[in-house]
Amino acid sequence: MSSQPARRRRLEVEDIGDIAVVNFVDKKILDEQNIQMIGDDLFRLVDELGRRKVLLNFANVEFMSSAALGKLITLHRKLQAVQGKLVLCNIAKDILDVFKITKLDRILTIALDEQAGLQMF
């Protein structure tokens, strides 16, 4: 018997042309185990599924702590390494401040909404 917790879907991925548009299922990106699994799913898009353009849509996300930022940076680096691109969009004002305070808005590409995000590839 495996002691692994049940694997549930944490991301919704929709293909728009060659861009993978990713929506988060959870409203809160907090719990370490949850963040690990979200990271694994995001990295799989690049490492196994060969996606090179990823648009992360934060429309559903109401709360996120610093623990999730590391996964976003790793995803950004992975895509950079294969000449791909990561764009973030629809980030609520409070969460946008998390990116501004940490100055990650200087290395990550952030768009106002999904339409603007799609134009940035």
Place this chain on the structure above:
Amino acid sequence: MCPDQTAEVTIASDLAEARRVQELVESALQNSAYCERDIFSIKLALEEALVNAIKHGNQMDPDKRVFVAYCIRPTRFEIKITDEGEGFNPEDVPDPTAIENLERPCGRGLLLMRGFMTEVAYHGKGNCVSMALEKNGESAD
């Protein structure tokens, strides 16, 4: 004006317990008509401080506890979080906004606590942090 609300909670070194404290504080802030922005700021700072206390302070040791004391005043929120770890010097934490550290995957908790709260101070050997937020506005309710 609602009266001051004070509470003290002791929790195990367990992140699920941290969530319980957050829910308790969030509910009390809503009852005191704190606005959504202030509640977000306090929740985020509390998350970062509790994760630091449980993971880095107590090293997830189930025999160690985290002590939380907070006071919700009509115009100001104050909280003190103490762990049973070795403590640390906040000045030793590398600046995560320095260009050479920008892409490091961790080390931003303290920066966010300082960014979202009005006051953040460490005490003693660094295993006790106090934070305060001056209330910015009333909720729309």
